[in-house]
Amino acid sequence: xxxxxxxxxxxxxxxxxxxxxxxxxxxxxxxxxxxxxxxxxxxxxxxxxxxxxxxxxxxxxxxxxxxxxxxxxxxxxxxxxxxxxxxxxxxxxxxxxxxxxxxxxxxxxxx
Numbered sequence: 001x002x003x004x005x006x007x008x009x010x011x012x013x014x015x016x017x018x019x020x021x022x023x024x025x026x027x028x029x030x031x032x033x034x035x036x037x038x039x040x041x042x043x044x045x046x047x048x049x050x051x052x053x054x055x056x057x058x059x060x061x062x063x064x065x066x067x068x069x070x071x072x073x074x075x076x077x078x079x080x081x082x083x084x085x086x087x088x089x090x091x092x093x094x095x096x097x098x099x100x101x102x103x104x105x106x107x108x109x110x111x
Contacts, residue, residue, distance in 0.1 A: 024051050031079055035072075042068065044093050052086050057093030058105065065090040065106025073110035086110045 023029055028048050035046035035056055045057040056072065058065070069088045076086055090106035 022048070024048055027079055027081070031076065031081075034075065052084060053089075054086055055089045055091050057091045057096065059094055060092045060105055066108060067106070069106045069108040073108060076110050081110070083111065 028051070031054070032046045032048065034040065035043040042058050042063070043056045044059065047055050049055060054072070054076070056068075058068075069090050072088045072090075073086070076082070076088075087109050088107060089104050092103040092105050095101045095103040
């Protein structure tokens, strides 16, 4: 848990824009809150770049992150966001925090 907190604070300090991410409405905020919460232990942070671009920060443990991105689409579908062509990117949060690089571990486009 301590490692997670250190990474979280490192990301926030290096990327202050994540603190004040634009809100695209309550439906989108609810999804961010879900992925930031304890319900989703793999996700450490989440943000919408736009209404069609959703990023989730994880620690790379060798999992199949494309499968996780497809799972994210299922969550989006449950929130009535089906058919909007939302791009989901799973980002290595450690590389973002320590090397300031957005490394995509998995991705998909939700149809």
